[in-house]
């Protein structure tokens with residue numbers, strides 16, 4: 001049986017789940033690619049590589065040099081550049097591409113969400129009066145909040161952000177999800193949070209803060225997802241596995257000349 005080489009662009013729960021599902025599956029030879037953003041990533045159960053490819057051209061070269069048969073883009077819904085590069089490189093190299101993108105969160109009764117298109121708009125939505133703000137947007141996009149130094153920020157991220165990127169009144173909490181609703185409520189109360197800023201990442205690992213905000217009637221400034229290339233997309237690792245299995249079977253049939 002010929003094994004299909006798969007490159008998984010990771011950094012998400014879904015990519016890790018797919019890696020676990022593929023570990024030991026004789027039909028495939030998977031490699032997980034991580035950007036290298038977190039200092040201590042969880043060690044995957046399949047071979048992995050860390051670091052950028054060097055743009056579209058670098059990724060095309062990698063796909064060709066490593067004889068990759070199938071590409072799975074399981075990056076975060078906000079990793080727009082990597083997704084654009086993946087779509088372009090897959091097209092050039094002629095490698096079938098599947099995106100795994102978890103559904104966005106949707107407001108339910110009792111939520112008070114203020115949707116905004118990006119971080120600059122999120123800063124504007126905080127308003128002029130000083131507020132106590134819970135920022136859960138990762139460590140890369142804090143700089144725009146320096147333009148609103150009147151607010152007190154409680155910032156939660158996996159690794160501590162670069163000091164240069166911080167607004168003056170910033171308190172850092174380093175933590176990795178999943179988070180429980182009771183703990184999120186306690187945190188919001190203890191820190192006397194007036195408003196939350198978050199990206200619409202979707203998924204269960206970090207959604208407890210939304211339920212906690214609902215219970216405590218705290219408004220949420222919700223940053224919308226960036227647009228993504230028009231590529232075949234599934235929502236879960238299980239659906240991606242089914243896609244891989246289908247392509248594996250189709251390749252076996254075409255090799256037998258059926």
Ligand code: NAP
Nearest residue numbers: 010011033034035052053054055075076078079080081082
């Ligand atoms: P990005 O802005 O779309 O990507 C920037 C550059 O980082 C890419 O052009 C690529 O460099 C490199 N890169 C990104 N993902 C990669 C991967 N899986 N393997 C190898 N190189 C990768 O992405 P980002 O927002 O910085 O996200 C980086 C990683 O963190 C992704 O794996 C993503 O899934 C994860 N993550 C992101 C967020 C978020 O909110 N953005 C949240 C949680 C996790 P080259 O051009 O040199 O190839």
